[in-house]
Amino acid sequence: MFTNTIKKSLQDIFSPMVLTFILKIGFGAILFWIFIFSFFWDDFSTFVTSYLTWIPFDWLQSTIAYIAAPLLAYTLIIVTIAILTSLFSEKLLINLAKKHYPEKKAIASPSIMGSISSTLSSTIIFSLLYLILFPTFIIPVIGQVIMLYVWSILLKAPTVHDVGGLFIINKSELKEKRKKSNLIAMIASLFNYIPFLNIFAPIFAQIMFLHH
Template identity: 30%
Template sequence: MTLVTKAIISAFRDLMRFRIAWIILWPIIASILFWLLVGYFFYDVFSEWIYVLLNETKIYEWLKNLESNWLESFMMILIDILVFIPLVVMTTLIITAIFVMPTLIKIVAKHYYPELEREYGGTISGSIVNAVVASVVFILIWLVTLPLWAVGAGIVVPFVAASFMNQQLFRYDALSEHANKQEFSKICAENRYSLWGLGLCTSLIQFIPFLNLLAPIFTALAFIHFGLGHLKILRAERNKALC
């Protein structure tokens, strides 16, 4: 069993065992309320940005050529939803990574990795910077690939964006308390494709109604198990080499 598969199974198991209903719900509730408020107060500004972007990609011209007011209105609502959902997902993941991860790490480490010493290779500022970088690239992926929706190829965009966001955001926080900087660099360098694979697998649940409420916590748990599992192996190999 690969560590990616083991991490996913462990995350599902922990969701069933841990009484973390509030931990699961509050990040996504906070994200939805935040963007609803932002949309309410700045709807005109966002609408203008969307119109400008659509004009640049010739999508708005195509909508006008349809000569159907209801279809044009429907497409604009759909575009608003396509913008709203990624923002909610991104914000929920950031809240989970920065504010919820420490609690989850304590729970997982205490139950499954009590022998791992904490070397605190990560910092709060490092977590925030990492979250900012992940968010900026996530938004850029959506903006740059927006024209793909007009030709039907946009279906791959959510999966690529979510895969990147998950692996970029959670790999740092999963190891920040236990791994030192050298261990973190080594684990990330040696497992680059596995991290992307785990990012893709955990992103799939984000697109399943109702189950997507569990997605941020599930993703966090999966990356914690993956990171600490690799750290346990790395330290065991290092100790064996020293003997």
């Protein structure tokens, strides 16, 4: 049952080894962007405002810009966490598999280039959709659903590649498991709505894919 998958994943997410991984990756990414923005925030904010020149009325433009710059900065943190998780989660996933499924052995180590390629392609698609659909994000309810879907794109392909490539050799089995990857990515992306808990999203998606 999928509810059991969620239950197991939530239990794992609060285990010491997962929390240690998350704190290293998550707070590392947060501190990195805090450092960058401490020097370039004004330039960054100006850039975001320039993108919003199509919006009528100066007061509306300035209001949206006030929200848009922090939102985009927050998104950059999310992207960075997703990339770092994809690149460095292999050892953690193997340890979790040993804990829950002793019979499940890592069949291969997903190639670094494959992980980078999968993550970069997802990031590019995510970035394009984010820029195109950004104005819709301010629409109540509908905007949040659209944003959730866009965020899920960032997690879906890297999760399938990293976890599937590590444990699944049978292509038909991987194809079957991939069917729920959209749902898994969207559930994990819900963490992105809560500051600081967003650091859990990418690894939560990978753990869910491991369990389902």
